[in-house]
Amino acid sequence: MTVSAKAAGRRATGRLPARLVMLMITIALGSIMMQLDATMTNIAYDTLLRRFDTSLLTIQWISTGYLLAMAAVMALSGWALERYGARTMWIICISLFLAGSVLCGTAWDAYSLIGFRVVQGLGGGMVLPLGMAILAQEAGPSRLGRVMGVMGVPSALGPVLGPVLGGVIVDDWSWRWIFFINVPVCLAAIVLAWRVMPTRTSRSAGRLDVLGLVLLSPACAAVVFGLAEAAKYGSFADRHVAVPLAAGVTLLAVFCLHALRARDPILDLRLLKVRSFLSSSAVLFFASVALFGAVGVLPLYSQQVRGHSALESGLLLVPQGIGMAVSLIAVGRFADRIAARVLVIGGLVLTGMGALVFTRLAAGSDEALLSAALLVNGCGMGAVMVPAMAAAIRDVPGAMIPRASAANRIIMQIGSSFGAAVLLIVAQGRIDELIAAKKITPDGLAGAYGRTFWWVLGFAAVSILLALFIPARAAQQPDEDRA
Secondary structure: OOHHHHHHHHHHHOOOOHHHHHHHHHHHHHHHHHHHHHHHHHHOHHHHHHHHOOOHHHHOHHHHHHHHHHHHHHOOHHHHHHHHOHHHHHHHHHHHHHHHHHHHHOOOOHHHHHHHHHHHHHHHOOHHHHHHHHHHHHHOOOOHHHHHHHHHHHHHHHHHHHHHHHHHHHHHOOOOHHHHOHHHHHHHHHHHHHHHOOOOOOOOOOOOOHHHHHHHHHHHHHHHHHHHHHHHHOOOOOHHHHHHHHHHHHHHHHHHHHHHHOOOOOOOHHHHHOHHHHHHHHHHHHHHHHHHHHHHHHHHHHHHOOOOOHHHHHHHOHHHHHHHHHHHHHHHHHOOOOOHHHHHHHHHHHHHHHHHHHOOOOOOOOHHHHHHHHHHHHHHHHHHHHHHHHHHHHOOOHHHHHHHHHHHHHHHHHHHHHHHHHHHHHHHHHHHHHHHOOOOOHHHHHHHHHHHHHHHHHHHHHHHHHHOOOOOOOOOOOHHHHO
């Protein structure tokens, strides 16, 4: 073994530097804030419907507007990090999210709340890709797996704690505190960022690719919006879905032509030449359906078939969050030493085992069995996400990490939106068949939701095939080689 290999091994097993740990805490505050805010807002829908005396069609724009704003600015995060540095961009984004949170808490009607959520989304859209890029640069390849494992815990706990905390706030306080509770977290994230975040900028940032941004940002927003509408209308053929999807895909195609010719595109397609980035990103896209299917479908089953409240339905997902959190920490300890594709395939097998249980959903399904399946599903999610995200960035040249992180986040966002749309369309199709045949029963509804998990198994199988193309061994070059 060479000296550099031995050094890499020591870095992969030793303690993380104190400064890196503080940086992880800072970014974790921003990450969990984004996750909690989205899920807590969804819990308040019924309260907001009554408070503002409006329709569900209007209220759903509280989430849709936020999601579109986030999608629109994600592409900018890589260039902005290179041009202005980590500390400056992090503080700007968190401050904008803070301002949006305060404004949301003071909203006087549904339309003002929607507008202020867009402000929140513009600030929050860059937080996750920025955090991933900053940590990847600071950790280096020898620590990347462990860092990604620990940093995935907020993402795992957010969707679980959000509905519970949101339910408590809405029932015992006021819906406005769903947004005001962000204030102390934002302030802490800003103060810590000022102390520990790096300030360096990159000479490779170049001029902003305005044309690329004008093409890519609305393209991402249109695709995400079309997929969200597909879930609502239950079809990809409906004009409300087909028009934005067609517009988004067309803009993406034009952007690809532009990016292949531009000297310094906002999203560099040369990243696709990096085998680990291409294969891992493909896995993350298709695995999003398998990984997050239960999150969207099971609460509907719980409420419509078993008559549970929104809060009780949120509690149903707790085992999944626990499994994912445990798995993220455990897999993170091995992700720097074991081939990524081995861990990814193992995680997808676990996810498939959990999904197999849900294919047999019935009105009287044993809740203990469902909880056990969710725990296994969560373990699989963690085992896929950590090594796949780390492998996607590990072999990317250091100067390209910010844009690679932005690209990875866009891929995951579109993948999860596509997954949610597909599963809900499948479920709605079966429900429509039951309605047409006048055979709506609790077991029939349960079977409609169970049917969607065969699609989860299918996407898990596709993801396993794609995972075979992830390089067998993680790169172990010294961290300084990435500078």
